Amino acid sequence: STSTSTRILGATFPTDAATNLSASVLERIPRRLHKVPNHPIAIIKERIEDYFVKTNQNYKIVDSLSPAVSTTQNFDQLLFDKDHSSRSPSDTYYVNKDTVLRTHTSAHQSEVLAGKQSNVGYLLTADVYRRDEIDLSHYPVFHQMEGIRIFDRKALLSESSADTFAPLPKGAKITDPTGLSNPETNPLQVAHAQKDSELVALHLKRALEGLVWHLFGSDKNLEIRWIEAYFPFTSPSWEMEVMYQGKWLELLGCGVIQQKILDDSGNPDKIGWAFGLGLERIAMVMFGIPDIRLFWSQDSRFLSQFENHTTKQITFQPYSKYPACYKDVSFWCPDGFHDNDMFEVVRDMAGDLAEDVALIDTFKNPKTGRTSKCFRINYRSMDRTLSNEDVDIIQDKVREEVARRCGVELRG
Numbered sequence: 001s002t003s004t005s006t007r008i009l010g011a012t013f014p015t016d017a018a019t020n021l022s023a024s025v026l027e028r029i030p031r032r033l034h035k036v037p038n039h040p041i042a043i044i045k046e047r048i049e050d051y052f053v054k055t056n057q058n059y060k061i062v063d064s065l066s067p068a069v070s071t072t073q074n075f076d077q078l079l080f081d082k083d084h085s086s087r088s089p090s091d092t093y094y095v096n097k098d099t100v101l102r103t104h105t106s107a108h109q110s111e112v113l114a115g116k117q118s119n120v121g122y123l124l125t126a127d128v129y130r131r132d133e134i135d136l137s138h139y140p141v142f143h144q145m146e147g148i149r150i151f152d153r154k155a156l157l158s159e160s161s162a163d164t165f166a167p168l169p170k171g172a173k174i175t176d177p178t179g180l181s182n183p184e185t186n187p188l189q190v191a192h193a194q195k196d197s198e199l200v201a202l203h204l205k206r207a208l209e210g211l212v213w214h215l216f217g218s219d220k221n222l223e224i225r226w227i228e229a230y231f232p233f234t235s236p237s238w239e240m241e242v243m244y245q246g247k248w249l250e251l252l253g254c255g256v257i258q259q260k261i262l263d264d265s266g267n268p269d270k271i272g273w274a275f276g277l278g279l280e281r282i283a284m285v286m287f288g289i290p291d292i293r294l295f296w297s298q299d300s301r302f303l304s305q306f307e308n309h310t311t312k313q314i315t316f317q318p319y320s321k322y323p324a325c326y327k328d329v330s331f332w333c334p335d336g337f338h339d340n341d342m343f344e345v346v347r348d349m350a351g352d353l354a355e356d357v358a359l360i361d362t363f364k365n366p367k368t369g370r371t372s373k374c375f376r377i378n379y380r381s382m383d384r385t386l387s388n389e390d391v392d393i394i395q396d397k398v399r400e401e402v403a404r405r406c407g408v409e410l411r412g
């Protein structure tokens with residue numbers, strides 16, 4: 001039977017030639033890990049909310065919006081170019097040609113800012129979706145938190161200095177070679193007076209530096225460095241990296257909100273900042289969680305370890321590591337084949353039994369011009385030992401399905 005519509009959290013969407021949703025991703029939508037009590041994703045969310053509410057009581061908490069958003073919300077309102085690469089169906093899940101599963105929490109900026117509100121900003125947490133590779137730190141669904149703070153342009157100085165930031169520890173190591181703007185690489189907006197943009201940027205950096213000490217302050221060797229960045233919806237823009245437990249961690253992206261977004265959402269008299277961060281990455285380093293698939297585990301050996309998070313510091317104890325089983329698949333690629341198409345077949349056929357998929361060989365036949373690729377799939381269950389027969393059954397399905405869906409010609 002051919003279904004011409006799909007349901008997402010109770011709403012019906014027509015499907016069309018652009019639809020590229022997969023069953024394994026649709027199944028995840030109702031899970032909303034950021035709202036599951038004592039789940040590590042929810043714990044990080046709450047810690048960040050606690051920090052910001054201490055600086056200003058008036059942040060709005062938003063965490064229940066559907067992931068199905070229009071391409072206008074996800075891209076156009078945020079000033080992405082018409083041909084920006086993240087619009088590509090190889091990177092993004094299309095519900096239909098006009099609707100995607102949000103690829104980032106920024107997709108909700110215009111709608112939340114347009115709602116008449118008395119808040120100084122908001123903290124918005126949501127599941128986000130990207131077609132991507134398969135390994136210990138990549139999963140097609142993950143969670144982001146977006147923070148927005150807006151000020152009255154006429155009262156910027158008094159509003160921005162009223163927030164109460166906890167003092168940073170003495171000798172806090174922060175490296176910032178980026179300054180507050182750079183005409184060539186990280187410009188002010190023409191709509192902004194330099195002193196206004198700088199006040200907003202200072203407030204933003206101070207707020208986020210405080211957040212890092214709130215989250216990671218137990219590490220006595222904690223360090224922060226600021227790096228220039230580019231996002232279509234902010235300028236100037238930065239990324240922040242944190243040295244935590246001896247390793248640099250890319251923590252977040254941020255910047256001064258493009259004035260056009262505030263103007264278009266009915267806030268021409270405001271100016272403000274935005275940041276976005278990934279919750280899995282923070283939870284993985286903070287709790288020592290080695291594999292991103294664990295967040296989806298319903299096994300009490302995982303979940304029970306986070307129950308006492310308010311009273312003690314938690315380090316995840318891996319309950320066991322079952323043996324890995326490697327299987328290769330190689331094939332001739334048709335035109336337009338994208339590695340993400342293969343990764344998705346593996347997710348659909350193997351579910352969370354696929355730990356990692358690596359492209360181990362690419363060969364181009366000089367005579368025919370055809371390209372052959374070989375992928376190595378690492379199968380490993382998180383809660384049992386897989387037999388070779390179990391894995392062969394899945395591997396056969398992967399081979400069949402990649403041939404059927406992607407039109408590849410299997411080798412060997």
Ligand code: PHE
Nearest residue numbers: 104106253254255274275276
């Ligand atoms: N949405 C951006 C991302 O997903 C992060 C970001 C949010 C950057 C807000 C700047 C401001 O990478």
